[in-house]
Amino acid sequence: MEAVDVKAPRTAGDVEALVRLAAGDMASVDRLIAERMQSDVPVIPALAEHLIAAGGKRLRPLLTIAAARALDGGGGNAQKLAAAVEFIHTATLLHDDVVDGSEMRRSKVAAHLIWGAPSSVLVGDFLFARAFELMVETDSLRALHILARASAVISEGEVLQLTRSRDLELEQSVYLEIVRAKTAELFAAAAESGAVSAGAAEAEITAMRAYGLNLGLAFQLVDDALDYGGSSEALGKNAGDDFREGKVTLPLLLAVARTRGREEAFWRRVIVDRNQTDADFRRAREMIVGAGALQATLDLAGDYADAAKDALAVVPDGDWRRALEALADFAVSRST
Numbered sequence: 001m002e003a004v005d006v007k008a009p010r011t012a013g014d015v016e017a018l019v020r021l022a023a024g025d026m027a028s029v030d031r032l033i034a035e036r037m038q039s040d041v042p043v044i045p046a047l048a049e050h051l052i053a054a055g056g057k058r059l060r061p062l063l064t065i066a067a068a069r070a071l072d073g074g075g076g077n078a079q080k081l082a083a084a085v086e087f088i089h090t091a092t093l094l095h096d097d098v099v100d101g102s103e104m105r106r107s108k109v110a111a112h113l114i115w116g117a118p119s120s121v122l123v124g125d126f127l128f129a130r131a132f133e134l135m136v137e138t139d140s141l142r143a144l145h146i147l148a149r150a151s152a153v154i155s156e157g158e159v160l161q162l163t164r165s166r167d168l169e170l171e172q173s174v175y176l177e178i179v180r181a182k183t184a185e186l187f188a189a190a191a192e193s194g195a196v197s198a199g200a201a202e203a204e205i206t207a208m209r210a211y212g213l214n215l216g217l218a219f220q221l222v223d224d225a226l227d228y229g230g231s232s233e234a235l236g237k238n239a240g241d242d243f244r245e246g247k248v249t250l251p252l253l254l255a256v257a258r259t260r261g262r263e264e265a266f267w268r269r270v271i272v273d274r275n276q277t278d279a280d281f282r283r284a285r286e287m288i289v290g291a292g293a294l295q296a297t298l299d300l301a302g303d304y305a306d307a308a309k310d311a312l313a314v315v316p317d318g319d320w321r322r323a324l325e326a327l328a329d330f331a332v333s334r335s336t
Contacts, residue, residue, distance in 0.1 A: 014330065015057060015059075015326065015327055015330040017322070017326055018324070018326065018327050019057065021066070021069070021319060021320060022066060025065045025069070025074060026058065026061070026065065026082075028079045029058075029061050029082045029086070032080065033083050033087070036087070036133070037052065043119055044123050044126055047114075047119060048090065050108065050111050051090055051093060051105060051106065051108075051111055052086070052090055054106040059187075059219075059327075060085045060086060060089050060187060060190045061083065061085050061086045061190065062327075063085075063190040063191045063327075064193055064194035065078055065079070065194060066320055066324055066327075067191040067192070067193075067212075068194040068198040069198075070315050070318070070321055071194075071200040071315065072198060072316075073194075073197055073198020073199060074197075074198070077138040077140065077143075077197045078194055078197045078198070080134045080135070080137055081134070081140075081193045081194065081197055082190075082194070083131075083134055084130075084131040084135050084147060085193070087127040088128065088131045088147065088151055088186060090124075090127055091124040091125070091127040091128045092154055092186075093105060094111060094112075094121065094123060094124035095124045095158070097110045097111065098112045098117045098121055099158070100247075101245065102241060102245070103241070104241070111123075132144075135147055135148075138197065140193075140197065142196050146193045150186050150188070150189035153181050153185040154181060154182060154185055156181055157177075157179075157180070157181025157182035157183075158181075158182060160174075160177070160181065161178045161182065164178070165246065166248060166271050166272050167248055168267055168272060170248050172250065172253060175249070176217070176250075179220045179221070180213070180216075183216045183217075183219065184212075184213045184214075184215075184216030184217045185216070187213065187215050187216030188209045188216060189212070190212055191208040191209060191212030191215075192205060192212065194208065195207075195209075203314050204314055207312065207313070207315060208311075210307075210308075210311035211309075211324065212308075214305070214307040214308035214328075215305070215331055217301075218301040218302070218304035218308065218328065218331045219301075219331045221250060221304065222297075222298065222332055224249035224297060225251055225294050225301070226239070226334065227241065227243065227251075228240070228243070228251050228285045228288050229285070240281045240285075243270070243276075243280075243281050246271050246272075248271065250296075251288045251294050252284070252293070254288075254291065254293035254296055255287050255293040258291040259287055259291055266283070298332065305332045308331075309325045309328045312324055
């Protein structure tokens, strides 16, 4: 599917700068991940590797490493926390795909379609347990608290989204609360725990949490926009999956509000009743773009990316800070 031509919200960012800076640390993180996902039960490493091996940039563990290095820290504890963050993220994806009935994840067939839903859920639980083992090994009660709280908040976000699924009257503020819990909280916790591992000052720890939270909000809003305006390659899943699953995201909410009185029957049929034809996604996408809902979502994502960069003002200038600023630009430039 071709991407919709929309105005780029911000200048493109170079995430590769951060990848290069963190290469040594991330190699150690990858070794930790490979070691800790092993089990005498063969399906566990096989299923975990199916998803983890297709992990792309590993943005969340990268955040943990970058936050520590930007604040003159790093080393073993930051690497263990980064691996824990990746395990938490992977566990939530395994659970999400079962709940949503998703067919693709990271450009591969969803694990539950290969090994079954029960195995996917239980391997997700295994990865959560491994994450907590890694946290305990750092001897940082504060880092353990940060990531444990994040795990609880993510679960709350999942349940809140489930209770408001296919709700065309969902308020934008509640939608953003769901995004904050489901996605942005782990970004925030990843950066915050990295700062804690570096022994940073309170102002720097607070700044890193704010950076991660705003980055996560920007990242998810762009993902929501890409479902209607992007390609399957950019998403790592099928474009239009949110629509087909009846998910109410910001582009759709804005389009419903802006076409109210004219298209209510259509939106109710395809989202609430989930009575869809092959042509319905194309029609919905045309209305979302035509109503300016796609661009409005990208503009809001750009605002959050700017807030993320502003939060870095207390972080010492240098290659790591500039790489984090570029990461915020990358989050929104994916829409181009």
